[in-house]
Amino acid sequence: MARPRSGYYVQAAPRTRLKPPAEGRPLLAKVPAEAYRGLNLFISEYLARAESAPTRINFGVAVGAPALYPAAALQRIAASLLRREPQVLTTMARQYGHPELTQALAHRELARGMGVRPQDITITCGCSEAIQLALRATTQPGDTVAVESPTFHGALQLLSSLGLHALEIPTSPVHGLSVPALELALRTHAPPIRAVLVMPTVHNPLGCSMPDEKKAALVALCARHDVALIEDNNYSPMDARQVHSRPAKAWDTNGGVIYCASLNKILAPGMRIGWMLAGRWQARVEMLKYTQSRFPEELGQRVLARFIDSRAFDAHLRRMQHTLRIQRQRMADAVALHFGDSAALHVPDGGLMMWLQLPAGVSGTHLANAALREGIRTIPGALCSALPQFDAYLRLSCGAVTPEGIDEGVATLARLARGLAVRKLPQRAAAPAPLLE
Secondary structure, three states: OEEOOOEEOOOOOHHHHOOOOOOOOOOEEOOOHHHHHHHHHHHHHHHHHHHHOOOOEEOOOOOOOHHHOOHHHHHHHHHHHHHHOHHHHOOOOOOOOOHHHHHHHHHHHHOOOOOOOHHHEEEEEHHHHHHHHHHHHHOOOOOEEEEEEOOOHHHHHHHHHOOOEEEEEEEEOOOEEOHHHHHHHHHHOOOOEEEEEEOOOOOOOOOOOOOHHHHHHHHHHHHHOOOEEEEEOOOHHHOOOOOOOOOHHHHOOOOOEEEEEEOOOOOOOOOOEEEEEOHHHHHHHHHHHHHHHOOOOOHHHHHHHHHHOOHHHHHHHHHHHHHHHHHHHHHHHHHHHHHHHHOEEEOOOOOOEEEEEOOOOOOHHHHHHHHHHOOEEOEEHHHHOOOHHHHHEEEEEOOOOOHHHHHHHHHHHHHHHHHOOOOOOOOOOOOOOOEEO
């Protein structure tokens, strides 16, 4: 910009004035089981209401806009394949992953430090089925599973549907899961923890990624305690810095890490193709997959295999990463402009989710409900944990919104936040017990 008689100067982007959300202390909390039953009902009720409400601006969906994906290229591959092999539609698949896709995926993972064999890969219906199979293979109803706090609300719903109990482990919005807190839980919690479900790279909802040394420490800790580590790696290709980073699975030497990933978010949301490396539980996972959903269809697998085995896939990822970086910056600038110093925001290096700490006294649930009435969908932090402190947050996704929609939506959220009085939320269930070191 210009000043009279001063020439031109560079003005810092508004986002540089943002403060990060509070880190909090690495404490464990005892949360009654009934709190999670109430939370599951709360999640289902809110999501149903959000789906039925007219939506102008969608900050709630953790996926990109259709224009972010290579629809035309995938269509050309599918048409060519169907012309040459129309029987692919009428021949029943009899394998847990088509060799074209498992070989392409194995080749890609070599660059990330994982020596993957195609026969070790199981293709699933999205990452959600992979995580469900991993939990069913490693736990029984009534078992305890350690999760990040906060975590993806869908993971909490899944645990509840399987009759499993969640134990929330403190998680930094910058550095990820607290490994010392997990170690304390593994040593002291009764009944014993049977599995650890984590998203160490491009976390949902926080957007953060664990440093490599913490990933290695996490794998070693779970190995010492002989506890299954289930790694959700759904979003890492959306981060240019993380796309070639080593997942936690790269430090696995005994098959104790179950690696779950998907092509939904990064390539083809309409196909719902995920995959997993089940380690020493592979035979059980394949048996469970057979009883649950049989063999995956082959047309979609072969289309995606041919695309990801080409240079076009790398070019697509670069375009997506670039677009999402601009979108994150736009959202951060909008938050800084409209919320000012009253809010805090973690601006991650990649992905499409941002974790907004609201002004003091503002309930994220009340704000999300008010925003729904104005056609704006968000994810209130209270969906992501049974602990009450996360009601002071919103998860905002910038992937499926236009730049103009980001500006309008954030401005509306700030206006609604200013108008909200401090009110006591109805209790979902019994309050958590005092926090313990």
